[in-house]
Amino acid sequence: MADKYSAVWVSHSSMGDFIKCPRLYYLHNVYKNPKTGKKINLVAPPLSLGSAVHEVVEGLAEYSSETRFENPELLLERFEKAWEKFHGKKGGFKSEDEESLAKARGIEMIKRVMENPGPLKEKIVKIKEGANGMLPNFYLSEKDNIILCGRIDWLQYKEEDDSIHILDFKTGKHEESGESLQLPIYQLLLNNLQKRKVSGASYWYLDSDNEPKEVSLPSLQESYDKVFKVAKAVSDARTLALRVGAEKVFVCPRGEEGCFGCAPFEKIIRGEAESLGVGEWGQEIYLV
Numbered sequence: 001m002a003d004k005y006s007a008v009w010v011s012h013s014s015m016g017d018f019i020k021c022p023r024l025y026y027l028h029n030v031y032k033n034p035k036t037g038k039k040i041n042l043v044a045p046p047l048s049l050g051s052a053v054h055e056v057v058e059g060l061a062e063y064s065s066e067t068r069f070e071n072p073e074l075l076l077e078r079f080e081k082a083w084e085k086f087h088g089k090k091g092g093f094k095s096e097d098e099e100s101l102a103k104a105r106g107i108e109m110i111k112r113v114m115e116n117p118g119p120l121k122e123k124i125v126k127i128k129e130g131a132n133g134m135l136p137n138f139y140l141s142e143k144d145n146i147i148l149c150g151r152i153d154w155l156q157y158k159e160e161d162d163s164i165h166i167l168d169f170k171t172g173k174h175e176e177s178g179e180s181l182q183l184p185i186y187q188l189l190l191n192n193l194q195k196r197k198v199s200g201a202s203y204w205y206l207d208s209d210n211e212p213k214e215v216s217l218p219s220l221q222e223s224y225d226k227v228f229k230v231a232k233a234v235s236d237a238r239t240l241a242l243r244v245g246a247e248k249v250f251v252c253p254r255g256e257e258g259c260f261g262c263a264p265f266e267k268i269i270r271g272e273a274e275s276l277g278v279g280e281w282g283q284e285i286y287l288v
Contacts, residue, residue: 007145008144008145008238009137009149010146010147010231010235011149012141012185014028014029015227021249022251023258023262024239024251024259024260024262026233026250027266028040028041030238030250038282038283040269041284042273043090047171048086049171052079052082053079053155056079056152057066057120058153058156059168060090060120065124068117075113076111076158089238089276090285106171108207109207112206112210119154119165123159127155127190127264130149135149136149136189138148140228140231143233146231148227155167159178161197162197164194164196164197164199166186166200166201166202168182168202168203169204170204175203183223184222187223188220198217202214237250240252259277264288273286
């Protein structure tokens with residue numbers, strides 16, 4: 001019988017880790033500090049910048065379409081408040097200049113939204129959270145006990161055909177790869193967690209573009225096959241690790257020297273990182 005608490009949960013983030021480096025996947029998503037029983041995580045300026053901007057822009061969903069931009073200057077106030085969580089070392093910043101540059105980029109992104117609200121003024125659809133505060137989720141495969149979970153930035157409601165358009169906010173400087181699992185994952189989540197059809201999807205590169213860029217969606221079957229292939233590989237690796245040990249299964253392709261993904265986590269384990277306490281998700285947070 002399916003059991004959500006014993007299932008292998010996969011997401012865009014965790015599967016992305018696995019694709020980059022199995023060792024990174026293990027250290028970021030499975031490993032727990034043997035002294036505390038808590039998972040470990042890193043702080044880094046790009047992640048902090050993205051989190052602050054997303055908090056403000058996605059927060060607009062809490063207001064009706066008619067009132068979201070009644071006082072656009074409030075968005076800058078909300079950004080200042082959000083940034084307090086990432087000030088200094090808490091955000092992975094090692095100098096005032098580094099933080100100032102990142103914060104300035106964030107302010108420009110918020111201003112871009114204020115000046116070009118476009119799709120954010122339209123009606124939206126919300127997906128219910130999972131039980132007990134879990135992310136929205138469904139069984140990708142009951143047979144293999146794999147659950148797919150994720151949260152989507154923004155869902156525009158298209159009144160003309162009662163459909164949904166996916167809008168994902170990007171705060172980095174590089175465009176999303178066509179091989180990304182993100183949109184296939186979102187497509188599968190929406191197909192299984194609500195009844196409206198998905199009529200399209202766009203990325204909004206807030207660091208450079210005044211409006212979103214529409215991208216094509218694969219068929220549902222293509223999305224399922226693409227996501228399940230990686231999810232099954234993750235599940236199989238975890239099963240094998242229980243038999244022969246994680247150190248033999250979750251190995252970095254670059255060998256003992258590690259890669260850009262897993263090497264910072266190895267520093268945490270070796271005691272070469274600065275502890276910043278416990279984060280809001282119960283993970284131990286470190287600065288490398």
